[in-house]
Amino acid sequence: MDREQRRTEILKAAEDVFARLGYHGAGIADIIDRAGVARGTFYLYFESKRHVFEQLLDKFFEIIRSQVRRIDVSRGPDAVLEQIRGNATRVIDAILLHRSLGKILLSEAVGLDEECDEKLLSFYARLLALIEGALRLGIDGGIVRPCDPRVVALCILGTMKEVLYHGIMKPNDLPRETLAEEILQYNLRGLLRPGGVSQTRDGGL
Amino acid sequence: MDREQRRTEILKAAEDVFARLGYHGAGIADIIDRAGVARGTFYLYFESKRHVFEQLLDKFFEIIRSQVRRIDVSRGPDAVLEQIRGNATRVIDAILLHRSLGKILLSEAVGLDEECDEKLLSFYARLLALIEGALRLGIDGGIVRPCDPRVVALCILGTMKEVLYHGIMKPNDLPRETLAEEILQYNLRGLLRPGGVSQTRDGGL
Amino acid sequence: MDREQRRTEILKAAEDVFARLGYHGAGIADIIDRAGVARGTFYLYFESKRHVFEQLLDKFFEIIRSQVRRIDVSRGPDAVLEQIRGNATRVIDAILLHRSLGKILLSEAVGLDEECDEKLLSFYARLLALIEGALRLGIDGGIVRPCDPRVVALCILGTMKEVLYHGIMKPNDLPRETLAEEILQYNLRGLLRPGGVSQTRDGGL
Amino acid sequence: MDREQRRTEILKAAEDVFARLGYHGAGIADIIDRAGVARGTFYLYFESKRHVFEQLLDKFFEIIRSQVRRIDVSRGPDAVLEQIRGNATRVIDAILLHRSLGKILLSEAVGLDEECDEKLLSFYARLLALIEGALRLGIDGGIVRPCDPRVVALCILGTMKEVLYHGIMKPNDLPRETLAEEILQYNLRGLLRPGGVSQTRDGGL
DNA sequence: GATGAATGAGCTTTCATTCAT
């Protein structure tokens, strides 16, 4: 119990430090200074610098995952949209609640270490697969316009990442609700004003 | 003249190495090995590792910037869209042409160093301002639906980054044309099939 | 009483561990794991890692010493030889019986620490003095051929150490009796077949 | 050329330091202090601490090996003995000439590292095989008395190691010639005065 | 007396940068 508490303290310190200085910028010295423990103590709880970092990634993945509810398609298009909005809002809220973890994930894109890279890549791959699956359902159900679901899944992920990164880095710039709502509207409707321009693909663009 | 050539050689070597190994994974040794020059020579042309990296960022910024043409709004909505498509296509093509630089920019998101961070941030800030300005024009001109141009600018940037990163990392996965076209369609139209669901904000979402 | 028992348990554990891993290879963790006691408990019974090691050396010295009987020279050459053989056999048997201690003594020759070194050196010094004394007696009594007793004492010690080390490390390679008998014969007679070559120093060698 | 010289300097420094402090007692700091070079310079010439040590072992093995001449058995027993004496004398002289290396080899018996251990063991194994082979020849040729050549080879190695270790540690205690001559006489003749005691195995011992 | 979490000095190794040639 006590052990778990100590571990959590160090993990929190590491989270802050990694968020502030990045993986490479952070040293064990920074982490233990912040946690107020000795060098050896750190290694009592974590095998290595890399290992703490992975623990943080795992923690973050778990947080995100736990916000996503399976979508029930049986209750009609509007209900589906509402569920999507719920998922999106919860994820956004969770990330903005865990700023440091969010910053770590969104900053340290890749290139730390083979194992970390793999973790990140597989996380995003699963996320993309999830989105892509939902898109295919939407297309089949006639809710989503015909498109390449793989590319569009990338687009959705991209909007989320970029907007959230901004939300994390400049917390007071834009209200959370605005971010969530605008992401949704943008993803659903795109830029164009309905009926504003010619909508046939060939003619219009 | 000869000096400039030597400098370019080293810069190219650094580009390849950074793209392959990342900023921290790359050592001066890798760069000079690839460039075929001595250690000291490297420092004759560049102040530091960080400095070469900055030069590469600058080079990339310049490439991107040179692809973007000012949009002439006087020729009607369809013409504007055509110009936007032109800009987007040129940027996409340019990035996919300069894979290494693109990978560097999109991978080493941030966190290397205060000065580098500032460079990246200011680059993206200017890009966002550009997009935001265009959006405001679009909204005023009735082409773009009413929205928060700052958030939507982030969304657009996000889609570009994510799709391009995928395009760079898995060059043969999806054809360049598909990427460009899908980004455009997505940005313009969003996900929904026109008329597919109720479009009033209150009722629909 | 109980305290003494605990102490002995830890000492035995240390003996096994040092024999298996060597002084530097062994950690306190290994010893306490084997002894089944806590870290702090170890330091309740021994001041330091070095200290346990010294205790083991002392224990071993005592075992060896207790095997050596004073030689009675009054009963003629053959009886003396018989007594020497008795001493040698008992020492050899004792060492092979305490493999771990033997391995420790013979492996960790020297160089651990000033105090340990001194202990080892003084042990060997006393052993050598013992042997040397016996040699002088033998020379005076006409049993041993004229020689430098100090160097020859080293030779005798050397044969013992080397053969016993082999006996410890490869227990099943050569039978104990063979080892003991061959050491004795070798020490007494050397290599040459009696009468096989010219034995005068000047002529022969 | 210059590079080789520098390397030799560091190697010599390492030799001194290892001889003085032992493998574990010695730190890179000691070596570079003695060599008068910077930390990085050390690693320019040697991969690791272990690596320098191995180099020293190799160097020593080579020195020893180069002192041993193949024995020509065709010229009679006395000539064979003379050749053996020559080998022994050269080896002894070489070791006493390279005190530091000798001390390293004879002190750091074993237990440093798997690879080093293997090196040492294989060195001694080859040495033993050499001696054993010579003994078998001697027995077949009737020069050497019947004995177990494996055990006796250990005895010979043991006398050499012990006497040389003494010679290294206390250089001025006994003259080199005495050491060499006494080892030889001891190995050849053993302790007993010829004809001094009954030589039949059963009766005498 | 027993515990085991905590300690921190110390280790080997790396690598961006310098500078004598």
Place this chain on the structure above:
DNA sequence: AATGAATGAAAGCTCATTCAT
């Protein structure tokens, strides 16, 4: 201008020892 050997600060990690419980 070009070289590459030399540098040394700083990193991550270990482990014998201590001490509050």
